[in-house]
Amino acid sequence: MTKIEFNTLVLRQASSLRSYALHFTHDADDANDLVQDTMLKAITYYNKFKEGTNLKGWLYTIMKNTFINNYRRFVKMSTFVTKSDEISSPNLVFSSTKNQGESKFVMDDIKKALEKLPEDYYVPFTMYFEGHKYHEIADHLEIPIGTVKTRIHVARKLLKKNLKAYDNGVAKPVYAEVE
Known part of the structure; x- marks a missing residue:
């Protein structure tokens, strides 16, 4: 041919x-x-x-x-997210709120929750969030893949705990109990 x-x-x-x-x-x-x-x-x-x-x-x-x-x-x-960076990833455009004024507070809460993560959990989680594979994270941090998976799992649990007010994507009002 x-x-x-x-x-x-x-x-x-x-x-x-x-x-x-x-x-x-x-x-x-x-x-x-x-x-x-x-x-x-x-x-x-x-x-x-x-x-x-x-x-x-x-x-x-x-x-x-x-x-x-x-x-x-x-x-x-893609660059690595550092704690000093603003969380403005395109992946977060689909916000948990529809109100733009409220979404600023949501983003601030997400940023604060990420900042609370210990460095050992923060770095693998943000790399995973950015789309890196487990083996790439393990190579970059020079740790076993199992450790990477564990740290990401723990980071997700910590974030979920710190952001439980937004469970199911809806902010729930927090009421102080009156004695």
Whole structure:
């Protein structure tokens, strides 16, 4: 098969690739970028494709691996949260409140709860929250994976205890008992 014939076959798969890319990205622009990267890699490495095998499956594998590699690269580029940083992660945009005035108090409470965590629990938890895998955290901190899992578990329990007023995502009023 010539390179031109191969390119034509790959281009015919574009719409199928686009819908598969949307499955990964949930965003049309990101999906188009992923399709473009996939097609570029396929055309660049067309000599690796074995004629007579499933082209669509080969392209889907390239796409899946490209998406995973891009995600890993994104996670590695993320910076570590330090106690002095404001908690303004995009992951926290989906707040536990709908009232913007109240959400400032919620964010302050989350920040205070994080600051209460001992350093041994704070660092693994924030790294995990940022998307790092257990083994990456263990390598970075030079501790066993089991210790990482335990520290993250304990940190979550401590945070849950310190933020119990927001149980089920709803702030509950705290009433002082009158004697």
